[in-house]
Amino acid sequence: MNDEHPSLRTEHWHRVWEEKGLFLNNPDERTKFFVNFPFPYVNGYPHLGHLFSFMRCDVMARYKRLKGFNVLFSQGFHATGQPIVAAAQLVKDRDEKQIALLLQIGIPESDIPLFENPEHWISFFSKAWKEDLKKAGASIDWRRSFITTDINPPFDKFVRWQYNKLQEKGYIVKGSHPVVWCPKAKQPIGDHDRKEGEGVTPEEVTLVKFTDSKGRVYPAMTFRPETVFGVSNMWINPEGEYVEVEVLDQKRKQIWIVSKDCVYSLEMQHFSPKELSSLKGKELLDEELINPVTHDKVPVLPASFVDMSNGTGVVMSVPAHAPYDYVALRDLKKELPIIALIKVSGYGKIPAKDIVERMGIKDQLDPKLKEATKELYKKEHHTGIITEQIKEFEGKSVSEAKEALITQFKEKGFATSYYTLTQPVISRQNARAVVALVDNQYFLNYSNPEWKKLAHECVDKMRFYPEQTRQNYHYTIDWLKDWACARDKGIGTRLPWDEAWLIESLSDSTIYMAYYTIAHYLQNPDHYNIKIEKIGDSFFTYVFLGEGKPSVVAKESGISEDLLQSIREEFLYWYEGGYDFRSSGKDLIQNHLTFSLFHHTALFPKEHWPSGISVNGYILLNNEKMSKSKGNFITFREAIEQYGVDASRFAMAFASDVTLDDANFDTTLALGFNGKLAAMMEFAKDQYGKGREEYKRIDSWFDYVLDQTIDACDKHYNNSETRSAMQVAYFDLSNHLKWYTKRTGGSYNKEVISRCILTQALLLAPVLAHTAEELFELLGQNCLASQAGWPTKKGEALDWMTEREQFISVDLVSRINKVKEMKNLEKISSLTIVQAPKLKFELFDAIKFLLEEKKDFKEILMHLNEKFPEEKKFIAKFLPKVFKEGITNYIKEEEEREILESLLAFLEREYSCKIVLKTASEFGEASTAIPAQPAIVVE
């Protein structure tokens, strides 16, 4: 508990909520709303970043409850995968870094050995999460909480069921896939295990097979197989180490000539190379090779630019389109035929020649060559058109021809596929990585166009917070290729049909939200007399898909038909439209969230597809990135302890609206907010139920403001715009209250001020959950704020005089203050307010009338000038302003008089001086006053 704010009995309210079972929801006649937060991976304490996304859920859940929805909100935990196992192993190995990390987060030294066991990590941190969420006031149905992996049999069975279904429906395929592979560690290396080359991925290229007189194959690696029609010669590095290898390509034995370094790569990509002999590049220079496509004979020439460590060491030369090739030939002074295949606008017949000459490239060592190559490739790929040299594709675009030609070449055995890395990747073990093909992998078939189509359809129907993220999902769906969904290391659920494999962690987390709807049955089986060991696929198929005969399923699962029926109904109730609001960090769009959509479309009928996803940016702490090294990393529990629960919740809610930009947790705000909370409660206690009976214009204005606030706040919460909701319900409303206080001199109308206090408490209740409860108790309300329902509006429109009075009073005060400051007055001794001359009122009347009647600017101008010749100057300046926006200053002289008179008491109080009201004629001098903006004389 926070010293600054002893009046917030957070634990008391947590107990009250729990005792009343406030957040334990069961189906009823209300409309449901399903909120969820992605289950966190339990290898550490929750930190501020988690709290931020989580708060959006909790606020949404609490808001929807106030609005009368039946809200489902629970929280599971995730342990699938390798990190926990790896961390436990590190502890076992007495790894200093890992142990230091645990000590740093406050684990006592004596407990460290416990963390040698992965299960301890899981139980320890899932417990910590639960505690912290409770401390934060999370409105969660804990009956439905669960953890993943086979340590939780019912969930394990649920995931198995899911995979059996996917398999049955053909969404799982077997195949191989390319990975970045470390030859030393003999395993794939992700970005985190790289010393160099982060973000580099395997790229598919084509090996075009040139042959020599002995029938040996020279596989030339290229990204542009279509240019094979324009090959003038081949390049070999004369100093390079080459080998003759026997390989197996497309099930046929062949003899290949490749660089020595290439052999390992070939092996990892299943070409089964057998080294026969080694040779120097020089020895190959006399050869003439046959172009497999054109059957032309081309010479082998030396080139030092041929990279021996990447690719095959054999390069085909296309001087018309490759600046390197063009320059190298020029350097050698060889006259060879140059065949142009691609027309590009802005270039001559031989584009490579053009660009080389334009950039003034001297020789093949010129660094500008790289740039020239890049520019030309890009240009040709995007805008190039095939010439008559390739008859079949004449006039077609390069990208189109390329696709078709690759397939054709492969079919005819002219070429084969190969993977390469476009930039060097160095592993932590200091080895240069290659591309390996991993075989016999199980894949989720995300490349399946039918499946993609369904996913797109799902995205089209959903609501996204913020809306702009919708495109990211469409993009991701198109971009996703098959996903390897099984691992041989770590923990999780085993593939039901091949138990050697574990389901990968992203792949087991796709439709588990549906599990929440029925989790309480399976996670508390004794309570429902359920025997988990009897539960099998038929149970889930019945509950989630409604397939199967209830009597049969009941028998198989050992669950009574009645219970089975209610479980099925509970799922149908909560999962109509899937989940309504899922909030997470934006980094999950590319994987988890899109996976979730894919799987829903694969397994469920449309009525259970998800309805809403919200994502947010990262959280900054005082506008700085949180990081452990900077020492500004704070956990959930630290924040709550330091700033108090509701102050933290407020700072979180105020950290950002729905946007992808970074949010900011402002500790000054959080710290300072406790005082504000105390003041708010103090005020409520002092003022609630007190005040005068008389209902004045200013009261009706404030009633109107309250209504406006309720509407605005409603809209913001509904859009998950927590920052704006706080802005409106706390800051803006507080400022309006200040004005109301000023205008009334603290003599409030009883009804109005009481309504204000309760309304503000309720509007803030989704965020300031504990404060709202305190207030409700303090004010003797006979229900909990959490259950009170959304505040009701009075529903009266702002009447004309009230609105005018508001306009005039605000304007007067600001002008008086300005003058007071300008004249450097300590205190005002006399204040004279002068109404505008009669003529001005008449003029405004005329303007108003004309604006309503006529639409033409010129016409109005002429009319007015005619009628008020002495006001020509004023009209010229004033009219354009009011022409389109209407006349805001309009008021009748006697109305203004009445309003000014009614404001006298307020102004006298405000400035403690005598105030005189005068008409223009009484005052005498010409004044700047216009209607609704009387002149002021301050002394």
Place this chain on the structure above:
RNA sequence: GUGGGGAUAGCGAAGUGGUCAAACGCGACCGACUCAAGAUCGGUUCCUUUCGGUUCAAGGGUUCGAAUCCCUUUCCCCACACCA
């Protein structure tokens, strides 16, 4: 490279054609309270000072009127995978 998002006063951040010199919050300054500090409360915070002037990355355009619409330029951020 591909795709997405930005640039607003000391800072953060609203604002998408007209009550916009621009909400609100922080910070700063002044004042009240206090022995004092903190907290709290009131006020000020582009320049001028009831007028008016110059602003919303830079330049150009559309319009009676632009922070807001269009074009160009510059700069910044995020994602790009086999993993939580």
